[in-house]
Amino acid sequence: MLGTLYGISVGTGDPELITLKGLRILKQSPVVAFPSGVHGKAGMAQTIVEQWLGSGQVQLALTFPYVQDLVILTQAWIAAAEQVWDYLGSGQDVAFACEGDVSFYSTFTYLATVLQELHPECVVQRVPGVCSPLAAASALGTPLTVRDQRLVVLPAIYNVGELETILGWADVVVLMKVSSVYSEVWKVLQQHKLLNQAFVVERATLPEQVIYADLCDRPNLKLPYFSLLIVKVTQRK
């Protein structure tokens, strides 16, 4: 009998944003895995779930390096997959606590993909949760999308020139992890007269959450990694 790997979406920071299903499976699992923190600090997923863990549960911190080098990354993913497989192979379920939603630009995907390549017989189940654009919209107190609006989500690495084209077409644009390109994005929004229809949310739903609801006077915001920008290109009710 093999154990099951559960990918549990634990939300964006507020520990209350885990779902009942995610919490139930987390509590039932003999092994709970999460991305290891950096500089000796617990990571966000670990911080969210640790209040729920019992003394009988194994806690498994898995290393996912913050680098671009695909060789280093692949080695780390294989090592993490084999650590998880040790438990699955012996019949124990593993719950992986994943920041945000497990299907939305998540670390869990790398783990699950590599695991299924190495051990095609393994069983993976996913529990959906709260993703950062929707957490940010709730924090802003404004809907992300309404009626027939077309939504575009662009991840961290993208071409600022491409943004120009998208602004001519989409109704709502979300730029994930915008910190490294913020100044360039600001100039594009200025040219399109969209600065007062753009919002930045830092660390949505955490106590340190910061909201900028008008970017007109903010060409050079210094933002943390978990920041996103929402542009309401067309204004609708």
Added chain:
Amino acid sequence: MLGTLYGISVGTGDPELITLKGLRILKQSPVVAFPSGVHGKAGMAQTIVEQWLGSGQVQLALTFPYVQDLVILTQAWIAAAEQVWDYLGSGQDVAFACEGDVSFYSTFTYLATVLQELHPECVVQRVPGVCSPLAAASALGTPLTVRDQRLVVLPAIYNVGELETILGWADVVVLMKVSSVYSEVWKVLQQHKLLNQAFVVERATLPEQVIYADLCDRPNLKLPYFSLLIVKVTQRK
């Protein structure tokens, strides 16, 4: 003292997909509102929350007609807002149970917008939750987006010609409530050789959930209202 209107995201159908925060506020609220069902049947949001409601809580079914006529809709929204205001004005909190996520093409937006226009002093708080594209991705067992993929979400009412353009640019496309245009979409996907990279999920996370993971032989699917289609235009790990 005014009461607060809470928009509680209750997820896509599986009652366990409400968040701890949503459930806490729901249980604390003296008044729980939800969209009324049709043909005497309870609506989805009501079905999800009714197991949690106590006998001391007022249950308020609000009518949101399934019509396009903006005059009829606006009259219904005003009536719903005034029903809610009766409680808020007397100092009682109202929790509105909203299918999916409260900020994502939701009925709650109409209620909150009209209420804030009629009574600008009212206080509205939103609790994010599980939206249908992410629920569908978890059900499919495949991530919605990874790495640098560009995501486009198109709501029910859109131009099929526009889909052609988007398929040339986006990495992942979600078509919400695809039932009324499925056959036209199928032809476009066939021309782009994307039928075996497209997935349909009906009633994600409900017991009646149905998944079609390859559309090649399915030009004429008869789909229910709560169906969405995901196209993975570019295949990545």
